Amino acid sequence: xxxxSQLFIPTLREAPADAEVASHxxxxxxxxxxxxxxxxxxxxxxxxRAKLKITQIVREEMDKIGQEFYLPALNPRExxxxxxxWTAMGENMFRLKDRGGxxxxxxxxxxxxxxxxxxxxxxxxxxxxQIWYQIQEKFRDEPRPKxxxxxxxxxxxxxxxxxxLDAAGLDxxxxxxxxxxxRIFDRCGLKYVVVEAHSGAMGGSQSHEFMVMTDAxxxxxxxxxxxxxxxxxxxATSRVEPVEDLAPTGTxxxxxxxxxxxxxxxxxxxxxxxxxxxxxxxxxxMAVEEDGKTGESRNRPVIAxxxxxHQLNEAKLSSAVxxxxxxxxxxxxxxxxxxxxxxFLGPISIPPGKNKYGPPIVLxxxxxxxxxxxxxxxxKEDYHLRNITPGRDFPVEQWIDxxxxxxxxxCPNCGAPLVVGKAVEIGHIFKLGYKYSQAMGLRVxxxxxxxxxxxxxxYGIGVERIxxxxxxxxxxxxxxxxxxxxxxxxxxxxxxxxxxANIKHAAIDVTQKLEAAGYDVLLDDRDExxxxxxxxxxxxxxxxxxxxxxxVSEGKVEVVERSTRKIEDATISSIETHFGKAFRPAS
RNA sequence: CGGGGCGUAGCUUAGCCUGGUAGAGCGCUACGUUCGGGACGUAGAGGUCGCGAGUUCGAAUCUCGCCGCCCCGACCA
Numbered sequence: 001x002x003x004x005s006q007l008f009i010p011t012l013r014e015a016p017a018d019a020e021v022a023s024h025x026x027x028x029x030x031x032x033x034x035x036x037x038x039x040x041x042x043x044x045x046x047x048x049r050a051k052l053k054i055t056q057i058v059r060e061e062m063d064k065i066g067q068e069f070y071l072p073a074l075n076p077r078e079x080x081x082x083x084x085x086w087t088a089m090g091e092n093m094f095r096l097k098d099r100g101g102x103x104x105x106x107x108x109x110x111x112x113x114x115x116x117x118x119x120x121x122x123x124x125x126x127x128x129x130q131i132w133y134q135i136q137e138k139f140r141d142e143p144r145p146k147x148x149x150x151x152x153x154x155x156x157x158x159x160x161x162x163x164x165l166d167a168a169g170l171d172x173x174x175x176x177x178x179x180x181x182x183r184i185f186d187r188c189g190l191k192y193v194v195v196e197a198h199s200g201a202m203g204g205s206q207s208h209e210f211m212v213m214t215d216a217x218x219x220x221x222x223x224x225x226x227x228x229x230x231x232x233x234x235x236a237t238s239r240v241e242p243v244e245d246l247a248p249t250g251t252x253x254x255x256x257x258x259x260x261x262x263x264x265x266x267x268x269x270x271x272x273x274x275x276x277x278x279x280x281x282x283x284x285x286m287a288v289e290e291d292g293k294t295g296e297s298r299n300r301p302v303i304a305x306x307x308x309x310h311q312l313n314e315a316k317l318s319s320a321v322x323x324x325x326x327x328x329x330x331x332x333x334x335x336x337x338x339x340x341x342x343x344f345l346g347p348i349s350i351p352p353g354k355n356k357y358g359p360p361i362v363l364x365x366x367x368x369x370x371x372x373x374x375x376x377x378x379x380k381e382d383y384h385l386r387n388i389t390p391g392r393d394f395p396v397e398q399w400i401d402x403x404x405x406x407x408x409x410x411c412p413n414c415g416a417p418l419v420v421g422k423a424v425e426i427g428h429i430f431k432l433g434y435k436y437s438q439a440m441g442l443r444v445x446x447x448x449x450x451x452x453x454x455x456x457x458x459y460g461i462g463v464e465r466i467x468x469x470x471x472x473x474x475x476x477x478x479x480x481x482x483x484x485x486x487x488x489x490x491x492x493x494x495x496x497x498x499x500x501a502n503i504k505h506a507a508i509d510v511t512q513k514l515e516a517a518g519y520d521v522l523l524d525d526r527d528e529x530x531x532x533x534x535x536x537x538x539x540x541x542x543x544x545x546x547x548x549x550x551x552v553s554e555g556k557v558e559v560v561e562r563s564t565r566k567i568e569d570a571t572i573s574s575i576e577t578h579f580g581k582a583f584r585p586a587s
Numbered sequence: 588c589g590g591g592g593c594g595u596a597g598c599u600u601a602g603c604c605u606g607g608u609a610g611a612g613c614g615c616u617a618c619g620u621u622c623g624g625g626a627c628g629u630a631g632a633g634g635u636c637g638c639g640a641g642u643u644c645g646a647a648u649c650u651c652g653c654c655g656c657c658c659c660g661a662c663c664a
Binding site: 010012013014015016017018019020035037038085088089091092108109111140142143144146151218428430432458460494496497499500528529530531532533534535536538547549550 | 588593594597598599600613614621622623624625626655656657658660661662663664
């Protein structure tokens with residue numbers, strides 16, 4: 001029997017001053033966690049119990065599709081060099097040396113570790129497919145840990161890796177994970193959405209994120225309330241309202257206009273009496289390319305054009321340049337490449353690559369397709385151009401979606417207005433492709449005796465994020481309530497006065513009956529006033545409370561549902577029957 | 588890494604501007620009264636004022652440096 005008086009549950013009346021989001025405040029106030037340093041948290045009894053319940057659900061569902069492994073968190077440099085990520089991870093990876101001066105790191109994920117095992121052990125197509133997973137600590141030297149447990153430097157992740165013979169096999173593994181994830185998050189009692197996600201620099205072909213919508217989140221999701229379309233803003237597309245083009249002026253050919261000191265889209269549009277929609281915006285970036293052999297880095301200009309009132313999406317740009325690392329161009333570089341300072345850049349007469357940089361990668365957003373007589377910079381200080389028609393006045397090799405979707409724009413599927421909201425990413429499934437298997441030399445023989453490279457997928461779940469997302473989703477002024485499946489205890493029994501013999505015996509009786517019926521029960525046997533115990537019960541996240549008090553003389557207690565505060569009388573002798581099937585959804 | 592804020596008892600904080608050696612509420616200990624929504628009384632314990640240097644007769648307070656934490660941005664397989 002779990003007696004509160006014997007346990008360490010340090011509840012606080014006030015939240016620590018540095019806690020901002022609800023989950024952070026309540027995890028600390030309810031005695032689930034304590035902060036050790038930025039992005040590092042100790043889990044106390046209640047927190048650890050909730051975490052164990054979550055990992056148990058994850059484990060049960062993952063065991064249906066895969067096999068649990070356990071890998072070292074401490075990795076040798078060579079392992080990460082074999083995939084190229086020793087340098088690619090940069091400052092985000094924790095690094096250290098052993099006594100012999102050898103370089104080690106703390107794993108951020110385990111693609112390398114898993115692939116290394118596969119590389120050494122898998123020989124034949126007969127051994128495929130494989131799904132290997134782990135529930136372990138990951139380490140990331142975050143530039144900015146924040147929001148309590150939402151972005152931390154050490155956290156528990158379930159991640160799995162699939163190895164298949166071909167893309168069709170990967171599809172199967174991917175779907176298995178999609179199903180398993182839905183079961184996991186359903187069982188954890190979360191409301192979530194599955195969104196199309198940006199594949200990132202990994203260059204994978206398909207990727208979905210499992211998101212919990214909450215203002216505490218740091219990702220943005222565009223979704224359609226009508227047809228259910230949902231995508232990360234890094235990936236989302238939309239239908240753009242047609243825009244009326246300007247009539248040509250003068251000869252109809254690109255025409256120089258003097259625009260002294262006018263640099264922003266708004267200034268120029270206003271000065272010329274046109275709308276920003278009739279302007280095109282020129283964004284200059286520099287991609288940093290590294291020579292794999294010499295390790296020398298070289299700069300390659302990337303020039304992107306979007307409509308004047310649109311916002312360039314850097315995630316989409318990143319995909320468009322095949323994951324190359326890029327940064328905004330420096331002012332000197334702009335001057336050197338365009339022959340003009342920023343603010344007057346445009347698509348026409350970019351001086352040819354006489355400079356030390358390679359030919360620029362030029363990308364044009366699809367929203368400019370079919371447009372005519374646009375206004376843009378002239379690549380000449382204090383001048384802009386009118387009458388620019390893409391394709392006629394400058395070549396467009398490829399139209400690419402580069403813009404960021406805005407709320408209210410039309411859903412790409414059904415045209416209904418899109419809604420944009422903040423979300424926390426709790427899971428991610430990802431088709432990796434051949435990146436690791438190829439780089440690390442994983443090969444098996446197919447049935448013709450030919451060597452083939454297996455195709456991989458990787459799939460992650462943030463365990464602590466499930467807990468924090470659940471709190472963000474279920475809290476009020478007094479505290480929070482967790483879904484019973486992941487609450488440290490499902491029921492807290494609150495005797496109003498434990499010194500009263502009748503009440504005491506009834507409370508113990510109720511606790512024993514409920515425990516015998518299989519429930520996790522916490523008996524608040526503390527010698528505290530009822531008000532204190534009620535406040536704590538409201539705070540600490542248990543979904544149900546049984547109040548044992550004045551109705552004991554009638555053989556009754558009260559059952560309170562924390563989320564709704566609905567109170568029902570229940571008979572002590574049959575208390576265990578009170579919590580029906582609805583209490584525990586099928587597991 | 589750029590911008591901003593904060594660091595005083597376990598928690599929340601006053602005091603800092605205008606220098607004179609630290610105060611409150613909650614929590615904690617003991618005793619008594621109380622007991623269905625954070626009780627009351629009495630008596631207590633608890634602070635290198637983040638660290639270091641400087642100015643000064645004297646520094647929580649002024650100056651400089653460092654460290655830590657939070658927020659915005661950048662970043663985020």
